[in-house]
Amino acid sequence: MTLEILTADALAPLRHGFFTRRGGASSGIFAGLNCGAGSSDQSEIVAINRARVAEAMEVAPEALCSVHQIHSADxxxxxxPGPHGKADAMVTDRxxxxxAILTADCMPVLLADTRAGVxxxxxxxxxxxLDGVLENTLDAMEALGADRADTIAVxxxxxxQAAYEVGPEFLDRFSAEDPEAEWYFANGTGDRYLFDLPGYGLRRLREAGVGQAEWTRHCTYAQPDLFYSYRRSVHAGxxxxxRLISVIRL
Structure with a gap:
């Protein structure tokens, strides 16, 4: 099956893509394009999937750069080329x-200042x-010569939000660190809330001064034929x- 890749007009003409799960070699609960070496999928199959992604991006497999993601702001x-340690964002001008970033409900964010080549x-x-990984990424891009006013983020x-139910302690933590974050919580059932993760991400990007920020408006939880979802897998037992992969290159 051919790989299915979602792209954003705003990032053109750069080669990039938010890859769906379609077109991979994995089977069972991983069926499709599982690119997560940290999963219990066969490592050889994951390598095949990543090689297909590299080919689609027109780079050698070793030029598909990644990090060991730890939910940090690093x-x-x-x-x-090669692996680049523990962090949750990368920038380059090369x-x-x-x-390449892996996700399964979290936000994959691709950014570019095409004028600066970053x-x-x-x-x-x-x-x-919440801890500032988006702002830190813009800082790192500027260190390479980018201008956040010329930067596009997708x-x-x-x-x-409809699928992201959280408890009151979650709201309390956000309110303590970022009072304006309360705008991104809607009432759920009982004492539960529904959190708007992409909406919150867009706000942080725009307040940080990016020239343009948008969301593709695809929900990983709601579309099992297209996307992997950590929360859906938990609910299904x-x-x-x-893990989905999202990639951008110069």
Missing amino acids: VVTVNA PGLAL IGAVHAGWRGA IGPCIS EADYG
């Missing part, structure tokens, strides 16, 4: 390198977004879940 500057890729869950498929 950003690394990538100057050469043509031929592809920045790109970034971010894994942003609620913790990373949030890819992630969990939508599955032992593990696949």
Whole structure:
């Protein structure tokens, strides 16, 4: 099956993509394009899937750069192929390198200042977004010569507010650190709330001064034929879940 890749007009003409789960070699609960080496899927199959992604991005497999994601606000500057340690975002100004982020409900965010020739890729869950990973990525891009006013940021498929139920302690934590975050919580059942993760991400990006920020408006939880979802796998009682990949290159 052919890979299915979602793209954003705003990031054209850069080669980029939010890959769906379609077109991969994995089977069972991972069926499709599982690119998560941290999953219990067969490592050889994950390598095949990543090689297909690299081919689609027109880079060698080793030029598909990644980090060991830890839900932090840490950003690394990538100057050469290979793995790049523990962090949750990468930036580069080197043509031929592809920045790859894995998600399964969290926000994949691809950024570019095409005039300066600087790109970034971010894994942003609620913790990373609250702790400043998006702002830190813009800082790291500016260190390479980017201008945030010329930077475009696109949030890819992630969990939508309708599917993201949280407890009151979650709201309390956000309110303590970012009072304006209360705007992104809606009342749910009983004492539960529904959190708007992409809406919150867009607000943080826009307040940080990016020239343009948008969300593709795809919900990972609601579309099992297209996307992996950590929360959906928990609700289904599955032992593990696949990871989606999002990539950008100069």
